[in-house]
Amino acid sequence: MTRVLLATRNKKKLAELQRILDGALGANRIELVGLDDVPEYPELPETGLTFGENALIKAREGCRRTNLPTVADDSGLAVDALNGMPGVFSARWSGRHGDDRANLDLVLAQIGDVPDEHRGAAFVCAVALVLPGGKEHLVDGRQTGRLLRAPRGEGGFGYDPIFLGDGQIRTNAELSPQEKDAISHRGKALRALAKVIDKVLP
Template sequence: MSRRMLLATNNAKKLVELQRILDAALGGGAIELVSLGDVEAYPEVPETGLTFGENALIKAREGAKRTGLPAIADDSGITVDALNGMPGVLSARWAGKHGDDTANNELVLAQISDFADEHRGAAFVCAAALVTPGGREHLVEGRQQGRLLRSPRGTGGFGYDPLFVGEGQDRTNAELTPEEKDAISHRGKALRALAKVIAKEPVR
């Protein structure tokens, strides 16, 4: 029988991605993920943390408290060397409006337009948290090192994927298949680590 868990997001792409990764790690049907749209609505908690880990825990704690389900939340983004690690936790709203991928990508490209290719290093970072109704907390992190191109390529993924080429790759994350991306991405690494926690600890 599958265990029901909350993924504290309204992002349908994240739900599909996490369900796919958990199915691969734990076997299909082990975990049934539901999103915020599947539970009784509650006020969105402000993401006031200064790190990805703090924000992931804020969201997971609230989800577990409000629903009585084990809650998973992640916070992720891109850190650009030439921008001293920014956008960081501001990645989704770097251009002002939350979730405007095109505007965010255009702004980052404009901000580093004068930097040579060898100085366009970047990393995707994902912190993933699991908080149980009983108060147990787990936090893991995954990173993908790479570099930013000068123009977007590819139509897959979301966020900064069309700009980002991971180490050892010649395609952007947006040009990879979902399975290829899962194998090397920051979120794939973090969620596989979290899947190991879920597999061996009762989530009460």
């Protein structure tokens, strides 16, 4: 079994990627570990101006510090009425990193006067894989939809409760993990990553 580092402390992301890799590659092919499972090292700030740049920053550092094949992602919400923001600042849009409810409430307040027909948005995800030999791979995924005026659903995380994907009648937070994996930006990116992993890792 090949050991791969996912450069995050987010247990939900670990479980999500392991679930998708197992589905794509078969169980017991990849042993996924997170930052809490390796010796601690200082994490670099996400200074990139794109999701891809930030994913590569994290993956390169994880690989350099652990000598493990390292996967890192950066993802967020791009709101049409906010000129693509919060974008790479999605996790800290309210000023506090990872405060999902504060971030969600701020976005809703900022587009409160925007008519329903102009509340388009997209979830965007970039995932990087950096190998100890120095090779790098970058894939991405996108889910388009629109933002509701109030949260619905208890599942998912981040902006899921206000995001209604194109053709959906339920928000991402009202979907089961498997249903969300099948259509989400991260699910699309991670399935693309699984194809890369299948080719480059034993």
